[in-house]
Structure formats: C-alpha cells, structure tokens
Amino acid sequence: MYNSIKCSICDNIINLFKYKSMKDWQINGYLCSNCYSKKIKEHYVHKKEDTLKN
Numbered sequence: 001m002y003n004s005i006k007c008s009i010c011d012n013i014i015n016l017f018k019y020k021s022m023k024d025w026q027i028n029g030y031l032c033s034n035c036y037s038k039k040i041k042e043h044y045v046h047k048k049e050d051t052l053k054n
C-alpha cells in the first residue's frame with residue numbers, strides 16, 4: 001500500500017526524501033526538504049543568538 005506522507009509545515013506531499021523533525025521544533029511527523037532546510041537555518045541562527053547573549 002502506498003502511503004503519501006505530508007509535510008507537517010506546508011502540507012505538501014513528500015515525494016522523494018522525508019526529513020524527521022528535531023525534538024526542539026515540537027513538530028510531529030515529517031518535513032519536506034524545503035521546510036527542513038528552512039528550519040535547520042532557523043535552528044542555527046537561534047543557537048548563534050543564544051551563544052551571543054551568554
């Protein structure tokens with residue numbers, strides 16, 4: 001049975017690669033490559049800001 005997996009953020013059907021979300025993001029399910037790369041960027045920007053504050 002073919003099960004189409006939808007991206008948890010943009011709701012597009014993920015065809016090729018599905019990405020597991022990180023625990024920190026509090027997202028259930030999978031992300032498409034677009035949203036995943038966006039999230040990864042955000043993740044590291046926030047990390048940088050955190051280290052600058054400390």
Ligand SMILES: [Zn+2]
Nearest residue numbers: 007010032035
């Ligand atoms: Zn997406």
